[in-house]
Each structure stands twice: as C-alpha cells, then as structure tokens.
Amino acid sequence: MRNNLLFDFVVNKENNTINVKREFDATLDLVWEAWTNPEILDQWWAPKPWKTNTVSMDFSEGGTWLYYMQGPEGDRHYCKNDYKTIDIPKSFSGLDAFCDGNGITNEDFPRTLWKNTFSENDGITMVHIVARYSSLEDLEKIIALGFKEGFTMALGNLDDYLESLKK
Amino acid sequence: MRRDVFQAISDPTRRAIITLIALQAMTPNALAEHFHTSRQAVSKHIKILVECEVVKEEKVGREIYYKLEVDKMKAIDQWMEQFRKIWETKFSQLDDILLTIKNKRNEK
Numbered sequence: 001m002r003n004n005l006l007f008d009f010v011v012n013k014e015n016n017t018i019n020v021k022r023e024f025d026a027t028l029d030l031v032w033e034a035w036t037n038p039e040i041l042d043q044w045w046a047p048k049p050w051k052t053n054t055v056s057m058d059f060s061e062g063g064t065w066l067y068y069m070q071g072p073e074g075d076r077h078y079c080k081n082d083y084k085t086i087d088i089p090k091s092f093s094g095l096d097a098f099c100d101g102n103g104i105t106n107e108d109f110p111r112t113l114w115k116n117t118f119s120e121n122d123g124i125t126m127v128h129i130v131a132r133y134s135s136l137e138d139l140e141k142i143i144a145l146g147f148k149e150g151f152t153m154a155l156g157n158l159d160d161y162l163e164s165l166k167k
Numbered sequence: 168m169r170r171d172v173f174q175a176i177s178d179p180t181r182r183a184i185i186t187l188i189a190l191q192a193m194t195p196n197a198l199a200e201h202f203h204t205s206r207q208a209v210s211k212h213i214k215i216l217v218e219c220e221v222v223k224e225e226k227v228g229r230e231i232y233y234k235l236e237v238d239k240m241k242a243i244d245q246w247m248e249q250f251r252k253i254w255e256t257k258f259s260q261l262d263d264i265l266l267t268i269k270n271k272r273n274e275k
Binding site for chain 2: 005007009011012013014020022024025026030031034040043044045046047048
C-alpha cells in the first residue's frame, strides 16, 4: 500500500516556495492528530537519528509549539512554530524559527511561513504543505541546511563537522 | 538577475525545453516549433537555460544546436534529493506511527 501513496515535492525558486504533497494511509482525524498533538509529533517530526522533544505546546491561533531537536551526540537545537491560522480539521498555518530555550527567535536564520491543508478521500488522507520564504537566499539557506544535515553546520559547529569527516 | 540551476527548472516552458533536448540536441527553430509562444519567447527561455549552464550551445557547421549539460542537471537532482530525503524519512516515520495507532484502535 505504501508504494502507491503520493509524494510530490516541488521547489519553486521564482516565488520562493516549496510544495509538498503526501498521502497517508489513515483517516483524516488520525493524521490531523499526528500533526497537532505534541506526544505524537515528538515521535516523527525529526528524521532519525534526530529526536524531537516538546518543551511546550499551545495549538491555537497565536500560540506556539516550542521544542528541541536532539542530535545523536546529545546536542540540542531549539525550534518553534508560531501558529497563525487554524481551521479544524482542514488546515493550519504558522511561522517557524530557530530559537533559544526560551523561544527567543534566532534572527540569523531564515523563518518559513507554511500552511498545511488536509483532505481525505476513501480512507487516504492527503497533506498539502506550502512553505514560503521571504527571499531566494533564505530558501537556498534552508535547502543547504537540509543538504548538509544542517543543524550542525547551521549552528556554527563547523569544527565538529569537519572533525567527523576525518573519521 | 542571479542565474542558478533552480531558475532553469522553475518555469514549465523551460522544463519542457529541457525534456526535449534531453533526447537530442536541437536547433532554436526546431525547439520553437514545439511551443505556441513566439520564437522570441522561446529564445528568452533558452538564453536563461544557457546562463544557468544547464544548456550549452554547440556549432555544427552553420547551425547552432542546444544540448543538455548533464552534470548541472545532476547537481539539481542531488540538492532536491537531500532535502526531499529528510521529508521522506519524516513521513515514513509517520506512516509507521499511524499504523501503530490504527492497530491499537482495532484491538479495542
């Protein structure tokens, strides 16, 4: 069943957006829950070997999800999502950021404005994510961050990264 | 205006041009025939693709042929792949969780 699930991923550098569509083999209520309940988010939000740990969650318009990603070395990188619009159970949008343990935004890194829309068809739920960046440079930075398994590079641990390459 | 590989593929006409010349190098006339827009418009797109170094010109006799710079296209793929992989992994993890939750519900 998994092989038939749609996964569409398009980067548009002209309007600085990333468009992702992915189908999940579950009903909408379950998928919505998985995207909005921190207990479940903590289990999948970070790609292994990274792990997400929620500090606080206020899933409401104007509310924030504050969490940290923990790397295999035990290093912690704090991130947050500031929720903008919530239309249960159809969509929600927000602005994410790298931050410190208190949720203070790190202005050095780009913020993504994103919107997730959910729709169900015959037991399969599709999530459509549109992520928007304020400039081409920001989008390139985000892609580069991902490209280099970037939390290490991004947060200035260049030395550690270069060291690990020698092993 | 900055020219990078992603600009090459961000436009549908340019994507179509890339697809056409991927099969074989083509002259500007031959390319233009495939599109409803003016030759000028197609030429503009070709110019951008050349500036992005995704396409290069090759003279054969008096004719100019446009061919695909395969390495540059690979670079685009690699970039997209890395980013896409992260999302793929996350979604795969979510697939597993959803299955676990569904199974738990069915047990009740």
